Amino acid sequence: MSGVGVREFDQILRRVRFCDYLSVAQLYLRDNFLLERPLSPNDIKPRLLGHWGTCHGINVAYANTAMAFGNNPDFMFVLGVGHGFPALQANLWYDGALAKVNPRATLDYDGLAYICRNFSWPDGFPSHASPFTPGVITEGGELGYALANSYGVALGHPEKIIAVLIGDGELETATALDSLNLRNILDSGKNGKVLPILHLNGYKISAPSLYARKSERELNEMIRGFGYTPLWIYGDNPEDFQNALKKPVDSPFYILKTEKGATGPNRHQDAHQIPLKNPMTDEMELRELEKWLKSYKFDELFNQESGITK
Numbered sequence: 037m038s039g040v041g042v043r044e045f046d047q048i049l050r051r052v053r054f055c056d057y058l059s060v061a062q063l064y065l066r067d068n069f070l071l072e073r074p075l076s077p078n079d080i081k082p083r084l085l086g087h088w089g090t091c092h093g094i095n096v097a098y099a100n101t102a103m104a105f106g107n108n109p110d111f112m113f114v115l116g117v118g119h120g121f122p123a124l125q126a127n128l129w130y131d132g133a134l135a136k137v138n139p140r141a142t143l144d145y146d147g148l149a150y151i152c153r154n155f156s157w158p159d160g161f162p163s164h165a166s167p168f169t170p171g172v173i174t175e176g177g178e179l180g181y182a183l184a185n186s187y188g189v190a191l192g193h194p195e196k197i198i199a200v201l202i203g204d205g206e207l208e209t210a211t212a213l214d215s216l217n218l219r220n221i222l223d224s225g226k227n228g229k230v231l232p233i234l235h236l237n238g239y240k241i242s243a244p245s246l247y248a249r250k251s252e253r254e255l256n257e258m259i260r261g262f263g264y265t266p267l268w269i270y271g272d273n274p275e276d277f278q279n280a281l282k283k284p285v286d287s288p289f290y291i292l293k294t295e296k297g298a299t300g301p302n303r304h305q306d307a308h309q310i311p312l313k314n315p316m317t318d319e320m321e322l323r324e325l326e327k328w329l330k331s332y333k334f335d336e337l338f339n340q341e342s343g344i345t346k
């Protein structure tokens with residue numbers, strides 16, 4: 037992991053803002069992707085389908101781990117296929133990984149318009165990760181396997197580093213919870229390093245998650261009981277995240293505490309899928325969506341002529 041400082045923190049923040057904007061744009065927009073003119077009902081997709089609430093946390097985890105390990109070709113970021121596909125797709129597009137398998141997903145305005153228009157769209161991209169997504173071979177969005185899959189990737193490959201984001205609801209599945217035991221048999225020099233990150237955003241679809249209702253002490257004791265060292269990261273400050281990743285501890289287990297729906301118009305149980313439900317027909321929601329999109333100041337991050345300014 038290379039040294040990171042103020043410049044890198046700024047790059048992380050810009051990348052997160054970029055991918056947050058792109059997540060919202062994919063969910064809502066069929067046109068006017070750079071808000072060249074005031075948002076109108078015709079710019080909105082008629083059927084809104086996808087997961088927003090978890091996207092900011094995914095973008096934070098993705099940007100921070102990419103900054104810390106992204107130069108290492110043996111690094112991999114693993115996300116359960118049921119989680120926040122707009123955020124995953126935004127990051128894959130940003131890194132150029134999507135363009136490698138899909139020539140239309142170019143890193144310019146046309147590519148941006150293509151991925152936004154075709155998200156959750158007939159004959160376009162599905163609303164969840166699918167085999168059209170680089171690095172994904174399954175379909176269906178079933179949560180629970182990310183940690184087991186990560187240990188599987190590490191098996192017999194000591195050079196690999198795998199950061200895996202696990203939802204706090206996902207950790208309620210028997211598969212995810214029992215996969216914590218894999219540390220006992222696979223945490224050795226013969227296998228790669230698995231870096232679990234629990235995304236503690238407090239909620240599942242609309243109900244609170246069990247783990248968010250435990251005290252920090254209780255959660256720490258549980259994590260320690262599985263042999264990991266818990267390391268807390270509160271919110272989206274890149275310096276805190278990078279410091280946590282640098283801590284030289286045995287079997288780290290990161291707990292990323294975010295607010296579900298962060299940076300969006302509402303939070304927690306209202307934020308899981310589509311926080312503003314009727315912007316096509318409700319003028320107030322349309323203006324709220326416009327305000328939300330503008331809050332990312334995307335024109336500072338992307339230019340129609342020159343593309344991404346990193």
Ligand SMILES: Cc1ncc(C[n+]2csc(CCOP(=O)(O)OP(=O)(O)O)c2C)c(N)n1
Pocket residue numbers: 089090118119177178179180202203204205206207209235237239240241245296
């Ligand atoms: C095995 C399984 N059961 C149920 C679902 C339906 N589901 C989709 S997202 C979700 C909530 C997941 O909560 P969490 O892991 O906390 O994710 P986040 O809050 O970050 O969206 C559920 C239950 C699923 N995808 N897979």
